[in-house]
Amino acid sequence: MYKKFRFSKATRALIVAATAVAISGIPQTALACTQVYIGSELTTTGDTFWGRAEDYANRYPKAFGVAPATKNGKVIQSYENDTNPKASFSYKIDGPTFRYTFVRDTPDNWTEAGDANAKAYSEAGTNEKGVSVSSTLTTNMSDAIDKVDPRIDTGIGEYSIHDFVLSQASTAREGVELLGKVIDEQGSQDCNQIVIGDANETWIFAQLSGKQWIAVKMASDQASLNPNMDNLKFDVDLEDSKNCLHSKDLKKVAEDAGTYVEKDGKMDVASSYGNSSKDQGVGQNTRYVQGHLYFGEKLTEGSDYTVDKDGSVATVANSTFYVKPAEKVDTFTVLRSLGARGEGTAVDANKNDKLYAIGNNRSTESHIFQVRKGLDVDIATIQWEGLSRTEFTLYIPSYSALLTEVDQDIYPNEVAYDTSHVGDIMEYSKDEDGNKIYDEKITESNEKIAMKDSGTKYLDYDLMDLNTLAYNHRKDVAEGVHAYLDVLQKDIIAQHETVDAQMKDVKDGKARMAFANKAHDVVSEQAQAKVHTLVQEVRDYLNAGDTSKPFAASDLAEGKLATALTYAEELAKFDADTAAKDVVEPVEEENTKQEAPAEGSADSKKADEARSMPTGVIGVIIAVVVAIAGFVVYRGRNKE
Incomplete structure (x- = not known):
């Protein structure tokens, strides 16, 4: 998935034409956010913790707020690909929808006029039924899978998943089923992992390719850490519908692509759909090692991982979805995990500035959901929200299933957010090798x-x-x-x-x-x-x-x-x-507004002119986009 920010609409239209080429030119070092899950048996409180750090830009505004319920439905509308809603995911919900919290982008990054209708990247929240969502951790798929089942521009992506699920789901399992169904029908705009949980269970949902997906229910004795890697191996029985749900052609697509892998008589989903350890990129592999070391695992250079000339982790010997904490972890330890920099280890980013860290200088927000057993669903989950970058943030607790309002002086609505103090959201560009400049x-x-x-x-x-x-x-x-x-x-x-x-x-x-x-x-x-x-x-x-x-x-x-x-x-x-x-x-009453630039308007004319540009001009634009790779960005909360 990619983000186009602060461009004129004409420029956005040109970039859309270049998207396919641009994506192929962005290396795997571009990925950059981290997801964590700690089961209740592994914590000092006996609670389950899960969440993610959203990485994208150096100074990027985010708005924490409450989305109202609706009586008569709403439209979930993405502007991921263009200001014209027909170019991206759209879905109309009939009937009532639920109230929920969000941590949303400001609309100035999505529409030239800052249209309040551009409800973008809500990321994290809990609805009035006690269902919580962390959306999303960007992953990838192999080229072979991509040829058989490519991403779909109008499929659901990170921009919309949070709003789509929390508007409708009464339980975590229902959220998984709803998301799976819409992917079956409309496809996925990008490859992601999403966490959907409630008071009773937590599911990790993976968008594997254009129309293939899998969701696995996490156990109380498991812990997981994923820094945007698509090759983290996990053991699952595809026939166990109590603990695993998936698309019907999950195996067939891998077989057609020639990538199907089995282990001990079961499908190895990660190996069948993902890439090699080296192809994950040094940023991902380094954060993988940092995260495992943070929780006390013993990893040794040479046998467990290799490093390159800069000290970054080049490959991981056994890339597993699971982490094994050396001891039970408390609330503070979980919260600070998303700001870890490998302190005191061989991958200490404070001592080696060439290393990419979990706690980096381009996080936009981070969140951890603390889920307690035996409580009513409206108070079972506490949302710990850390705004801005994770390294020097402060997590604020909320009973998000019950919140009906927030202090607008401290948490301005995304439309009312005065962005004049932001400055430049991005302090770097990237060269063709993916290095930040x-x-x-x-x-x-x-x-x-x-x-x-x-x-x-x-x-x-x-x-x-x-x-x-x-x-x-x-x-x-x-x-x-x-x-x-x-x-x-x-x-x-x-x-x-x-x-x-x-x-x-x-x-x-x-x-x-x-x-x-x-x-x-x-x-x-x-x-x-x-x-x-x-x-x-x-x-x-x-x-x-x-x-x-x-x-x-x-x-x-x-x-x-x-x-x-x-x-x-x-x-x-x-x-x-x-x-x-x-x-x-x-x-x-309802929220069903769905607008494109009015026919004949200045914005419409600019978009039409851009789409009718000569092929040679488009070629130049494509070349520029590929060369700088910082204007079309695989969102590295998601991709850099």
Whole structure:
């Protein structure tokens, strides 16, 4: 899957014509996001954790919010390929749809006028039925499979999957079935892995090719980590419909492609559809090793993996879908896994700047769902949301199945989001070998923006600026920022446990909604204030120019917050039953708007002119796109 951003519509039309060639020219080093699953038997809390870091650009705005339910249906519309809706996936849902949370792109990156209808890349959320989705981790398929069952432009892709599933699914299994059915009917726009879960089970769903897919239910004694790899082997019985669902021609397509592989009498799906270890790319293989080492596995260079001249991991000997944590992991450890950089290992990106890391400088958001056993579906799942880059983020908890609103000052709606403080979203381009080439002028310009206060209370901006400055000044700033964020994160986790005990005593219905809204407002407001002060102190430190001592946050004293959070204390005073009367559930009559540029309009004429360009001009455009490969981007939350 690829992203076209901030182009005129005419330029987008030209790029669409070049897409097939451009994709073939993008190397596997371009992939760049990481997905994690930890079963309940492997955690200190007895909870299941799963989620993903979304990687794409250096300073990329994301909006956390609540999508309203609808009474009379909605249209799920993608603009992945063009501003004309007919060029991409479209699906009309008849009847009521559910309310859910999202972490969405701002529309200015998808339509020239910032059309509010461009609801793009919602990524992560939970609906009112307690179904959660993490969408998506981009993968790939072999060339042989691609020839037999290619991707379909109008098939469903990352742009739409989250909205499609959470609008309709009452259970995780139903979400899997709905997604599988629409792929059977309309195909896939790209190859991805998606996680769909509820209070009772978690499924990992793989879009393998144009119309082939498989979904596997994860077990409580399993853990998995995937950094965009399509060759991670897993054991599954295709006939066990309780634990595995798949497209009917799963085996046939691989057989027709000449890639079908069996192991111990069962289909090896990864080997049948994926590529070799070397073809995964050094960025993927390096993050694979970093992730396994982070959870305490013993991997040895030479026997378990090989490295190239730069120290990046070139190949992995046994690329498995599963990871084996050395000990049970707690909430903090899972949250921080998506910011890991191989610290203290042979693949430490802090010591070798040629290594690509899980916690890199182009994440846009990260999320972990914590699913607890034995609770009502509306409170069983906590969504931990970390905006901006993962390395220096702060995860905020929410009862997303119950949220009916968010603080618009801290989490502006994607349409209302003022993007004037973003700067250049991408600080680099890529050469034909897939290597990133940073533009120092853009990096410097973005840093100047980060050195100024945004003039807003956006948590996204505070974390964006903090990441820009701490990453760029790692030697003097990073350790002090990490020290503070770690203490703050652990305090939020501890206080939320107290808040959670209070939530369990709240009645069902609107009282719980009121409590969920209040809890999210309070923890968000207090966290934003702490982060805002932190980033301003970093600015003051850098402006002073004295780096004889490393940065240290003033709010950190002897390993504790100097000024404690009052999150749990505030919620203890809250009367949810009284507040319930003021809760308004967001509901629309319908959301079935589907528009293309009006015939004869300026935008329509530009698109028509672009599509009618001479072949020679198109050829030039294709050559340029392939050469720079940074304008048509396999989204590396997804692809870089």
